[in-house]
Amino acid sequence: MKLDILRRLNEARERRLPAILITDVATGAERLVTEAEDYSSDPLEEKLVERFRSGVSGMEDGTFFTVHLPAPRFVIVGAVHISQALAPMAQIAGFDVTIIDPRTAFATADRFPGLRLIAEWPDVAIPKVGLDPFTAIAVVTHDPKIDDPALTAAFAARCFYIGALGSRKTHARRVERLKAAGAADADLARISAPIGLPIRAQSPAEIAVAILAQAIEALRSRGVAGGGAAA
16 A cells, blocks of 8 residues: 555545545555545445445445445443343444543443543533544433533534434424424434434333434445545
């Protein structure tokens, strides 16, 4: 790999930007495309869109696509029973998990062993985590003072999945609050609420399964604009 391509690839990794190394197998020629750039005129645009979406490397028509995607992260706001089930499941699925909850009675190492746990308010904790388009966030406290700032931060960071616990009535009130605080309709529409796939989940573990499945679905079908998704 040429040094300039390696440098650009390392920069993309540091910035958590998706990148694809394109290799012409016949000639050995290589070039790098990041999802942040405009590749709408690239002859391989359709293939690039699909590779960015799937994250799968492979050969196609004499070209090898080596896909580099940032490791997905899952931020769970609320150290509740659902979180105790969701966090280890998300880890098994390959997510880097962080629990945020300022309520120190809930956010304890005994309840969340081996996990990154930040017992601070979201406006303090979230900058330490650093949300981005490869981060999923689920807010599950039912406390607007905790949930609403986390949702606002998720909008700004363009998290690929934003879920919020609560009934339709609860969510309607949440939307009213966020809208009054300046949230855009397009951002509010991105909230998955009631949270999780509609599998009639009842127990905390079942709800956790529904949330994780919905987040994985969002990750694997995340929209990639034809001209490259700005980061």
